[in-house]
Amino acid sequence: MKRISMALAVGSMVLLGGATACASTGGGATAAGAGVKPVAQTAGGQPEIVEVPAAVKVPGAARHIGTYQGRGVQIYGCTNGAWTLVQPAAIISDGGKPIALHSKGPVWTSTVDGSTVAATAVPGAAVQHPDAVPELLLKADTTSGKGLFANVTFVQRLNTKGGLAPKGACAAGDQTATPYTADYAFWAAN
Known part of the structure; x- marks a missing residue:
């Protein structure tokens, strides 16, 4: 199963063209993460300011480390006739330069310095979308x-x-990879 997941992930990354550019916004101190508006790159290459929904704002005072573009796949497996996230x-890229990998855990691993962060979704801190995986706030473990x-x-x-599980039933043992993109904003305590 592990070999199939990695093959799907690597194959999907090749098909998606690897990493592409997005954003980094530097590290300034901000109360509750409210003042930072991540920058995303539109199809035309022009920057787009993205408002942070209230449900996923960082609580308290925090220092913004950076916001980076993630491009990859969400890998799903078939469990009891339904697709579940594997x-x-x-x-993860900064201005087109790959700087990290995002994998199961979820974990982010810097390809520049080897540092890692593992995090867990904060209960109730999500913004659902009908056509994409939800926006989330995760707390570092x-x-x-x-x-x-x-x-x-x-x-x-x-x-x-993107990144949603396929619709409909599946057969036991099936796996699939759905392309997605997201901006990942990283925060540290002040």
Whole structure:
């Protein structure tokens, strides 16, 4: 099963053309994460300001580390005749340069300095969309290493596109990968 998941993830990344550009907004202190508006890149290459929904705002004072573009797949497996999420597999980029991998956990691992952050979705902190995976607020469980993700306390998944499970029934053992993009904003305590 692990080999199939990795093959799907790698194959999908190749088909999607790997990582593409998006955004980084530098690290300034902000109360409750309210002042930062992630920048996404539109199809025409022009920046688009994305408002952060209230349900996924970072609580309290926090320092914005950066917002980066994620492009990859959500891998689903068939369990009891229904599609269930197995794991994400995405490349996180800053201005077109790959800087991290996003995988099961969820975990983000810097390809620049090896630092990692694992996080869990905050209950009730989600914005559902009919055509995309939800926007989320995640609280860091653990971090490791020194570098980009060493001090992360919260992660926001914003501006989501695609990534939903297929509709309809499936056969036991089936797996599929659905392309998605999202902006990931990383925060540290002040």
